[in-house]
Amino acid sequence: MSSNTRILLVGNGGREHALAWKLCQSRLVSQIYVCPGNGGTASLPKCQNITSVSPSDFPGLCKFAKENEISLLIPGPEAPLVDGIVDYFLEYVPQIKSFGPSKAAAVMEGSKTFSKDFMKRHSIPTAAYENFSDYDKAAAYVDLVWESHRIVLKATGLAAGKGVIIPLSKEEARAGLKEIMLDKAFGDAGNEIVIEEFLEGDEISILTFSDGETIKSLPPAQDHKRIFDGDKGPNTGGMGTYAPAPARIVSKETLELIDRTMIQPTINGMKKEGYPFIGCLFSGFMITKDGPKVLEYNVRFGDPETQSLLPLLENDLAEIMLAATNGTLSSIDLKISDKSAATVVVAAGGYPNSYKKGIPMRVSDVPSDDVVIFHAGTGLSEDGKLTTSGGRVIAATAVADTLSEAIEKAYKGISCIEFEGMQYRSDIGARALK
Template sequence: MRVLLLGSGGREHALAHKISQSDKNPVLYCLPGNPGIAEIAEIVDLPMDFEMIKSFIQKTEIDCLIIGPEAPLVDGIVDYFNLHLPNLKVIGPGKLAAQLEGSKSFAKAFMDKFKIPTAAYKVFNTNDLGEAIAYLDTKKAPFVLKADGLAAGKGVLICRSKEEAATELKAMLQQAKFGQAGEKVVIESFLEGIEFSVFVLTDGKNYKILPEAKDYKRAFENDEGLNTGGMGAVSPVPFVTHQLMNKVIQKIVEPTVKGIQHEKMNYKGFLY
């Protein structure tokens, strides 16, 4: 089997590491990869261009394509290869399904529709700055501001005062702090508690729960910095019991998979 893995981060390094250990002895390629991945896979020096990747897949006779990063998924790479190379096995959600990660307002509306628990929220766009600032008066600090689109894990701000939140809203909605990703902003209620991440492998109908993790997002020691795409993680999570995981499955995982089916989304890949 010949496998092409797209991505260059720690996530792709972990995937490459496990794929390389398969007893099926796959021939593994990675685009664009990183120095760690280069030790276990052949690096492909191509841009993230669908046509060029298609030519490489055809020339190299790739059997399976695995997409790690969110951006090409949101751009429709799965739909593209399902159309142009229908016999290629592709792991990743289609363009519509990828909006669950690519647009926070889309995800919030999905959760509302399928009664999946989520923090109270309201969505504002570039013309709504005054309304957004007024909305802060209806909430208590701290305020959670989220850029709607992809921002490499850095688009969530926790503001400790209304003044700070108003300043950040202006930067996001009128000064393009996060570019196009911040043309819409979701203001959420702040939730207190201990966070952990759940990972699910699904074909859009069936699902398999993978080991959970405790993700440490903030930069610097003692969580003093801004959110990042992840500074480190611990798995398994000591405080996650079977009872708690069953609750997560019942209230979040199963309604999500049923919602994907109901909306006829193409989802063959990982839910996070």
């Protein structure tokens, strides 16, 4: 393989910083352009932030890619994938490989109603559900099923990980339905809604590399979606993760079952229906008393799962990505560290509701080499000083021989971060340590 791979990485979150951090270590990579990047990617070797073109300006990105001899496009977030960035590059700069799915394949995340119907077509275990675009019919359904089981409300479109409501009463369910479908709390994402059976158990996330046929899955991670300790408060994009989830939560046998009967059939089904999946498939599962069931698909690396998983990956990430784009993923022997990793996210005060941006911040040196600070909502002021620029601002990731050690080190990493109003959970990984 060439040692002159030039990468265009689209995005500005913690996931993109983690991807750039890992790709910088590759012997195959000579240059990484991050559009628009953040305060963390700006300081990485081989990396340069690009703010002269918008991530949504596909013609501008193609022009930049041609002028800078890009050989690999990596779209980080879901929005450009759902909007068809891979198809656009294939049409206008076909010599550039893309690690990411086509617009047709990205509908698996872009529409929850589509993905639920896909699971039904391919007999992939999931929660019982119905789809609605009419508010009155959805409300009648809530009244009908509430007496028999709890439900989950999901806006069908993209909602930055926040379009899910888990009501505790029928009154809350009706209010949530109104919030999504009538009040448009999540914009057009709530034009259609999935109402599904509430599943009980342990939730895990599995990130899987695919070249359209072969799958190679990373270890299971557990995310912490809610803003406050004890899984209280509203949903967020993710306040922390750890990996791997212990065997008492998901056994090796269950993971093999998931790969064989759920993830591989998903990849096979997408190919059969004419939109093969190339990239990283993020599958959310609930491990119920009746076995694992798929909660949802995402068509890109998870955030903050990526921050915990990539430090455990011993392979060259660029080599895996290039193999996926070349259809040779079966030649890769995935090597995973036997250690544990934990990530603690620091958010702006007020998040996930309204919050201030542009707050000065300071990040001092981390306590040890096995702690990494991954930036997300950070930027540089005109005089080059670090400031906040988003809701989930920054995170500390640590790797150690045991999960409890990794968690302890991650919190020591948090002590290196300072800005006004910062908030974070103090119980990341607690479920695994019970």
